[in-house]
Amino acid sequence: MRAPSGSRVIRHTSTPGHLVAASVPPVAIARRLRLFSLLDRHLLKEIVSSFALGLGIFTFVLLMNQMIRLMSLIINKGIGVGIVLRLFLYILPFSLTVTIPMSVLLAILATYGRLSSEGEAIALKTSGLSLYRLMVPGLLVGIAATLVTLWITISVQPSSTSALTTLMHQLLRTKAIMALQEGVFNTDYPGLIVYVDRLEERSDSLAGILIIDRRNPADQRIVIAQEGKMPGDNAGGGSRTAIQLSRGNIHLTSAENPGRHRNLKFETYELQVQPAGRLAETFERTKGGKEMSLAELRAQIKRLRKEGGKAPPLEVEWNKKFALPIACLILSLVGVPLGMRIKRASRGISLALSAAFAVFYYVLLAAGESLGSRGWIDPALGIWSPNILLGLIAIGLVLAEGREALVPARLRSRGQRSAISPQPSVHVKSVER
Numbered sequence: 001m002r003a004p005s006g007s008r009v010i011r012h013t014s015t016p017g018h019l020v021a022a023s024v025p026p027v028a029i030a031r032r033l034r035l036f037s038l039l040d041r042h043l044l045k046e047i048v049s050s051f052a053l054g055l056g057i058f059t060f061v062l063l064m065n066q067m068i069r070l071m072s073l074i075i076n077k078g079i080g081v082g083i084v085l086r087l088f089l090y091i092l093p094f095s096l097t098v099t100i101p102m103s104v105l106l107a108i109l110a111t112y113g114r115l116s117s118e119g120e121a122i123a124l125k126t127s128g129l130s131l132y133r134l135m136v137p138g139l140l141v142g143i144a145a146t147l148v149t150l151w152i153t154i155s156v157q158p159s160s161t162s163a164l165t166t167l168m169h170q171l172l173r174t175k176a177i178m179a180l181q182e183g184v185f186n187t188d189y190p191g192l193i194v195y196v197d198r199l200e201e202r203s204d205s206l207a208g209i210l211i212i213d214r215r216n217p218a219d220q221r222i223v224i225a226q227e228g229k230m231p232g233d234n235a236g237g238g239s240r241t242a243i244q245l246s247r248g249n250i251h252l253t254s255a256e257n258p259g260r261h262r263n264l265k266f267e268t269y270e271l272q273v274q275p276a277g278r279l280a281e282t283f284e285r286t287k288g289g290k291e292m293s294l295a296e297l298r299a300q301i302k303r304l305r306k307e308g309g310k311a312p313p314l315e316v317e318w319n320k321k322f323a324l325p326i327a328c329l330i331l332s333l334v335g336v337p338l339g340m341r342i343k344r345a346s347r348g349i350s351l352a353l354s355a356a357f358a359v360f361y362y363v364l365l366a367a368g369e370s371l372g373s374r375g376w377i378d379p380a381l382g383i384w385s386p387n388i389l390l391g392l393i394a395i396g397l398v399l400a401e402g403r404e405a406l407v408p409a410r411l412r413s414r415g416q417r418s419a420i421s422p423q424p425s426v427h428v429k430s431v432e433r
Helices: 026-032 038-077 081-117 120-126 136-174 277-282 294-307 312-340 347-373 379-404
Strands: 008-014 020-024 192-200 205-213 219-229 241-254 261-273 417-421 425-432
Touching (some): 038 136, 081 136, 081 312, 136 312, 219 261, 294 312
Antiparallel strands (some): 205 219, 219 241, 241 261
């Protein structure tokens, strides 16, 4: 069949895996470059794969210390695997609000950096595609990440933080025995040194107990008991718990009169203790504003302002719920032009750049949060300043790269534009008919 007059027939052999430009009629260009064209799907696939890799790496690094502590609970404290998994899932949303923006930047830098370093960006620009058209896949990923992070900060994080706090208190009240180890002088309880010869975790029973109580500087106590029990519930409902001791002695020594010594014998004795410090530290999270929904934050801020209380810390939390998600979109705007400027791209370079930008952003965010919480500056200004600064950097990079992306008209084929082929051409032959 004869080709229409004035058209070109493209013959080529190719090697899979890349994109190149080949001359085709302008109608094909319009068809292929509509939204979610072959180019968009190719870039989106590469961005998503890099994003998943970056999210796994950043989240693992951020949670590595917590994972070590959680593993210690299983090995040393005897807490069930199911409870530890729940604790991990409750901690995860907070970490994702930090790692998702970093992963967005890494993925876009890696994708557009490869596009630039392998010469595909030049071919696409020469074919008439502007930087703004090439930015579409990166912006779509940035918008999707923004919406997901917004959902996490508004809906998921308050619930998970509240559930984490509740579970932490339950463990501290009902499972305080897990802070003890057999045959070891345990110092997990503030002001106490506890030695237990034998313990039975299932029944919460203890045997061969020695306790050195130094909580009162004027009166040191040494308690020796044959048996003991950690109660399964805290009757007071507070943050304190108690060790119930049986058949023992209390040796009292006065700091004012060291020569004076008293020995008290008891059948039953209840020793009040504070929750174990290291166990509490394992689950320690910032409480307050992080556990509140938007409606609760708004009501609390309004009440504090009316009563003359300190509202800035809660105002900081309110603004962070929106500033962190918007950072995903801003970092995607930074990533596209910055990636196009990378001439020798690799995932190592992209990882280093994304880590540098993340450190820069979160240092500014931490400084703004600290100043805003203390009331030294407006909380909104403190939280949004990093976004504003990165937004200005993004605008500058986009405008600069957009001007450089303009290709002189003489470099384009007369009356023709390039289209995107899913394979790179090793041999391209054009035959006029």
